[in-house]
Amino acid sequence: MIILKKSLLLLFFVGISLQCFCWGFFAHKKINNHAVFLLPPQMLVFYKSNIDFLTEHAIDPDKRRYAVAGEGSRHYIDIDAYGAYPYPDLPRDHSKAIEKFGEDTINANGIVPWHVQTMLGRLTKAFKENNYSSILKNSADLGHYIADAHVPLHASSNHNGQHTDQKGIHGFWESRIPELLADKEFDFFIGKAQYIPNPGAFIWDRVLESALAADSVLKFEKELSIQFRGDKKFGFEKRNLDNLKQVSSDYSKAFNKKLNGMIERRMRQSIFAVASFWYTAWINAGQPDLALLSGKSFSEEDLKGFEELNEKWKNNKVIGREHE
């Protein structure tokens, strides 16, 4: 029985880690895709005609972790390394944080709230330059990092339950449940993008919410795993053509219920934040006329870059820490 349980756990973990990182590819694509529809008409016309790109490339930053050293730390922050909530010892300003803790420590513990602000700057610049390729690439990337900042386990050093014997919980929260429930049960009617006067404060608020929620995510899963003994936690389900062993639908639904809509809420907040950051960059760039970009396309170099990124992702190992 013990051996069976161990092998099931292993399958669970392997299955999850093969699937994805961060929100999971499914959720990241969905978030960027839905964000387009929150934009004002002057932006919607451009973003909607490029919605396939923004959706597909929502996962480029995860693929880049196979190609670029230092990419990994942009996706998370182990904020509990800096004390207890609300982490008053950690300066929210990047240079002050580096001054206090040193660049190596800051990078090792993750930089997502700062990287979101860097990306906002890049997107604003791209709008100012009316640069088709740069607007699209930076929009897709920014959407990814903002979404990651909304995931509770991206703001915890126990990011995959590795310290509490809950390995696999990361993918369970952000991949398995959205894939199972987002299309059927989640409501993505969200309203309109809003201008964000202080993007730094905005993203830090989201990160602190994530940090606070991480404890509930871990605690609730632990409680549930005691209720669902043995093979009730796992089941065979059809995925593409394969019968895949994974966390059962019953267990997933029970966890979602226990979280009281947290995953849906964080997805909705991600969508709103992504659209609002795109909108804020455009406003801060002076509301350039995006109709001037119609008929433009990616350069040969851009296309080659996308292809190379895909190859590295398919063939190589993650450079740096895995954040499964």
Ligand SMILES: [Zn+2]
């Ligand atoms: Zn990520």
